Each structure stands twice: as C-alpha cells, then as structure tokens.
Amino acid sequence: MKNNLMISVSGVRGIVGDGLTPDVISRFSMAFGTFLKKGRVIIGKDTRPSGEMVKHSVISGLVATGCEVIDLGVCPTPTVLYNVKNLHADGGIAITASHNPSEWNALKFVNNEGTFLTRSQAKKLLDIFNKGSFKTADWQNIGVLKTDSSGIKRHIDGVLRLSFLNIRKLRRRKFRVGVDCVNGAASSAFPELLEKLGCKIKKVYCDGNGKFLRNPEPIAKNLSALGKMVSKEGLDIGFATDADGDRLSIVGNDGTPLGEEHSLALAVSYFLSKKRGNVVINLSSSRMTDDIVKTHKVKVFRSKVGEANVVKKMKQTNAVIGGEGNGGIILPEFQMTRDGMSGIALILSYLLESGKTILxxxxxxxxxxxxxxxxxxxxxxxxxxxxxxxxxxxxxRINNNDGLRIDWKDCWIHIRKSGTEPIVRIIAEAKSKKEATLLCRKVKKIIDV
Incomplete structure (x- = not known):
C-alpha cells in the first residue's frame, strides 16, 4: 500500500482509496501525535470531496494519542501554519493535495515554529509510522476536539498589520480586482482580504464547493475564465490561486495571465525597494529574480525544490524574502511559508506606490x-x-543538488523527479520560446532512449 503513496519533504499524499485510506491516514496521524508527545494540534482542510473523511481519520489518530485538536475547518494551508505559530500550538496538519486533481488528498505536517517539518523531523515521523511505535493514550487521557472559526480572521488581521501596507491609501485607491480560487480553500479568505483592502472585486470559482472547474494548478493556460472576466469588466488586476491558497498567479489588466513565475519576481522587486537583504529561490525558478537582485546589490541563493528546503536556506542566509517560481511567495517578517494573501498585499502595494499598471x-x-x-x-x-x-x-555549469541543472550563458535546464507526483519535471528557460522549447524537447528525447 505504501508504494501507492508519495512521501516526501512535502508530506504524504495519494489517491483516496488507492493508497490513501482511512487506516493509513489515522496511522500517520497517530505517528504525528506520538512524534509531538501529545500537545495541541491545529488542523484545517481544503474543499475537495474527500476532505471530511480525511479530517475525521486525522482527528481519530491525533485524539487517540492524547492530543488536543483545534479544527479550523476549511481554510488556506498558510492559515493553518499562521495559527500554529500564533496560538503557540505544538504542531499542525494541513489536509490538502494542493494543485493535484480532486481524487488526490494529502497530509502536510507542521512543526511548532509554524513551518513544515524539516527533513530530519520528517524522517523521525516516518520511522514512527513504519515501525508502528505509536504511543496511544488510555481512556482517561484520550485527547479532545475543539472547533475554532476565527483562523482566517486572525490570518487576515496579520496581513493587515504588515509594515509596508498603507491601508488608508489602498482603500482610497479602490483597485478593481478579479479573483479565482478554483472553488478551493481560499474561496472566502481571498475575497475577504481584498474587501478589507478597499478593493472592488469580481469573483469566478469562489463558491468553495470543492468542484474544481479548472485545473487547480494556477498556471497561465488554466486561467482563461479569470482572464476573460478581467478584460470584460475592465479590472486593474486578477489574482488566482490553487486549491489550498498558498500560491499566487496574476492576470494583467488586459486579461492576459502573466505566468506564475512573475509573481515572485514582482514581489521581490517591490520588497527589496523597502528592505535590502538576501533572497532565496529554488533551482527551478526563473533567472528574473537573479537579475533583479543584482540591481539591488544583494545576494540570491538557490535551494532544492520544496518549500521546506527554501525555508531552511532562508533561515541559514537570513533572507528578507524568497519563494518558488510556481507562485509561492515567502515573507519572513510575516511567516515562513508560501502565502497567497501576503503576496496579494505585496503586489497591490507595488501597484499603488508605482502608479503603474500591472502590465x-x-x-x-x-x-x-x-x-x-x-x-x-x-x-x-x-x-x-x-x-x-x-x-x-x-x-x-552543472548543479546536481536536486536532480540535474545545467546553466549556460543565456539559458538553463533543470531535470528532477517530482516529490508530489510520479513524474519527472523538465524546466528550461531561455531568451526565446523557441530556444527553451528545443532544449526541453531534446532532454525528453534523451530520457526516452
């Protein structure tokens, strides 16, 4: 059964009923409760149909080990992490398969610092799971379940306190914003934040019903509905996210998606004008950020792919901002995780202060x-x-820290096995579409032989 699961630095995920079963979920949750030695655990989930089943299996495993479980209900993954840190919990579990299709679900484990488990912590958790060395409580010390409907509000209130935000001017500006949450975990959170920032919003796929009416991954080719709405309504900008609200993609004022790589580049460009310091991105991210960093005369460091790896490198280098080219923006002054809502605050502030359009x-x-x-x-x-x-x-120039990356003067390619899907990812960047396409095509042919 374990062979049908994807177990990595990103947690454990699989297709529900084919690898990811109630038994596996409750056993992983018991392993996590054992790893934490009881304590308070924050949980939250996205909107996919299997969420309730997975949640109850998680609660069963945690309560069996004596944990106090705080259920935030449906909320973005970064909301779970924010509440772990701010409620001084011992850990958390985000129930979401993020950009994967509806048949997938996953558990993402959070430590008491409000970040995903480090590699060494994840290894300890997996050892407990594999050995079945669970420490369950007796009937007198069984854990308890509590619900908390204020998790999203706390998260939004935290965003509104960000040092660079000029809320008064933003509210006067009244940006016209389109938002697409793929009917996922951010369906209420993103619109609520935008309204607090004084935006006039138009929504598509924000019903929160778990029906993914587009591919959950917020890449350009999946954002046609948002693009059409932005163009038709004459909006200033459009924001899209994945099923759990940690990634942010942008649609320009003409309705054209910018491409998810531009979210981090724009955020870095703006934030370094406010605070100089090191930047961390992963090995699959665009060179745009490298070039931006050079103009500010600070350093950029690259990590392995995976949020936990980026966060680890950010801590080591005392970075002021970082993230991944998939639309993941990490702002340490707020929290050490990819967060679509703090990303929205960064981009809208950039628009406000520059006086320019997003294009x-x-x-x-x-x-x-x-x-x-x-x-x-x-x-x-x-x-x-x-x-x-x-x-x-x-x-x-060869880098084999995470698969294989080769850099040339005007282009690069990165080949690596995914930690979240049974695939190999091939990413190439160049000065032209033709050159990048040919580079990818050549590598795919080599792999096929």
Missing part, C-alpha cells in the same frame, strides 16, 4: 521565456540517467 510593471522585468514540461515515469523507482544527459548536451 507596465511586468514589462519592466527582465525578459525570459520559461517552458515547464513533465513526463510520466514507469514507476516511482525509475532512475534517471543524468550522466547521459550531461554527455549529450553542450558543456555548461
């Missing part, structure tokens, strides 16, 4: 074209022949 700001960024391909693997144990790829591609 004008986008056009000021360094110009690159990035192609993201994926290829299904025959099995999760499939090994990629990186040496063969190196041999058949032009000589370049």
């Amino acid at each position: 004008q700001l986008k056009n000021e960024l360094p110009s690159y074209y990035i192609i993201k391909e994926k290829k299904k693997l025959n099995s999760r144990e499939h090994k990629l022949n990186y040496e063969k790829i190196i041999k058949l591609l032009p000589k370049g």
Whole structure:
C-alpha cells in the first residue's frame, strides 16, 4: 500500500482509496501525535470531496494519542501554519493535495515554529509510522476536539498589520480586482482580504464547493475564465490561486495571465525597494529574480525544490524574502511559508506606490521565456540517467543538488523527479520560446532512449 503513496519533504499524499485510506491516514496521524508527545494540534482542510473523511481519520489518530485538536475547518494551508505559530500550538496538519486533481488528498505536517517539518523531523515521523511505535493514550487521557472559526480572521488581521501596507491609501485607491480560487480553500479568505483592502472585486470559482472547474494548478493556460472576466469588466488586476491558497498567479489588466513565475519576481522587486537583504529561490525558478537582485546589490541563493528546503536556506542566509517560481511567495517578517494573501498585499502595494499598471510593471522585468514540461515515469523507482544527459548536451555549469541543472550563458535546464507526483519535471528557460522549447524537447528525447 505504501508504494501507492508519495512521501516526501512535502508530506504524504495519494489517491483516496488507492493508497490513501482511512487506516493509513489515522496511522500517520497517530505517528504525528506520538512524534509531538501529545500537545495541541491545529488542523484545517481544503474543499475537495474527500476532505471530511480525511479530517475525521486525522482527528481519530491525533485524539487517540492524547492530543488536543483545534479544527479550523476549511481554510488556506498558510492559515493553518499562521495559527500554529500564533496560538503557540505544538504542531499542525494541513489536509490538502494542493494543485493535484480532486481524487488526490494529502497530509502536510507542521512543526511548532509554524513551518513544515524539516527533513530530519520528517524522517523521525516516518520511522514512527513504519515501525508502528505509536504511543496511544488510555481512556482517561484520550485527547479532545475543539472547533475554532476565527483562523482566517486572525490570518487576515496579520496581513493587515504588515509594515509596508498603507491601508488608508489602498482603500482610497479602490483597485478593481478579479479573483479565482478554483472553488478551493481560499474561496472566502481571498475575497475577504481584498474587501478589507478597499478593493472592488469580481469573483469566478469562489463558491468553495470543492468542484474544481479548472485545473487547480494556477498556471497561465488554466486561467482563461479569470482572464476573460478581467478584460470584460475592465479590472486593474486578477489574482488566482490553487486549491489550498498558498500560491499566487496574476492576470494583467488586459486579461492576459502573466505566468506564475512573475509573481515572485514582482514581489521581490517591490520588497527589496523597502528592505535590502538576501533572497532565496529554488533551482527551478526563473533567472528574473537573479537579475533583479543584482540591481539591488544583494545576494540570491538557490535551494532544492520544496518549500521546506527554501525555508531552511532562508533561515541559514537570513533572507528578507524568497519563494518558488510556481507562485509561492515567502515573507519572513510575516511567516515562513508560501502565502497567497501576503503576496496579494505585496503586489497591490507595488501597484499603488508605482502608479503603474500591472502590465507596465511586468514589462519592466527582465525578459525570459520559461517552458515547464513533465513526463510520466514507469514507476516511482525509475532512475534517471543524468550522466547521459550531461554527455549529450553542450558543456555548461552543472548543479546536481536536486536532480540535474545545467546553466549556460543565456539559458538553463533543470531535470528532477517530482516529490508530489510520479513524474519527472523538465524546466528550461531561455531568451526565446523557441530556444527553451528545443532544449526541453531534446532532454525528453534523451530520457526516452
């Protein structure tokens, strides 16, 4: 059964009923309760149909080990992490498969610092699970379940206190904003935040009913409905997210999606004008951020893919901002996790202070074209022949910290096995679409041989 699960730094995920079963979920939750040695645990979920089943299995496992469980209900993943830290909880579990389709679900484990488990913490948790060394409570010390409907409000209130926000001016400006939450966990949170910032909003896929009427991944090709609405209504900007509200994508004032890589680049460009310091991005992120960082005369560091890896590097380098090119923006002064809502605050502040349109700001960024391909693997144990790829591609600067990345003067490629899906990801960036496409195509042919 474990072979049908994806277990990584991102947690444990699988297809419900085919690997991810109530038994597996409750056992992982008992392992987490044992790992925490009881204590208070915050939980929250997205809106996918299996959420209630998964939640009750999680509660069962946690209560069995004597934990006090605080259920926030439906809320974005970063809301769970924010509340773990601000309620001084011992840990948390976000129940979501993020950008995966509806048949998937997952558990993302959170430590008492309000960040996802480190690699060493995740290893300890997995050891407990594999050995079945659960420490369950007797009938007199069984844990308790409490509900808390204020988790999103606390999160929004925290965003409104961000140091760079000029709420009075934002409310006077009255930005016209479109929002697409794919009927997921952010369906009430994003609109509520935007209204608090004085925005006039138009919504699409914000019913919170768990019906993913577009692919949950907020990449350009999936945002046509939001783009049409922004264009038709003459809006200033559109914001889209995935099923759990941690990623942020932007649609321009002409209705054209900017591409998820631009969210982090724009956020970094704005925030470094407020506070200089180091920046951390992962190995699959665009060179736009590298070029932006150079103009501010600070340093950029690259980490392995995965939020926990980015956060670890941010702590090591004392970074002031960071994230991932998939639309994940991490602002340490608020919290050490990808957070779509603090990302919205950054982008709207940039629009306000610049006096420019979002398309004008986008056009000021360094110009690159990035192609993201994926290829299904025959099995999760499939090994990629990186040496063969190196041999058949032009000589370049090699980085094998996370799969294989090769850099050349005007382009790069990154090949790695996904930690969240049984696929290999192939990402190439160049000065032209043609060059990036050809680079991806060449690597896919090498892998096929």
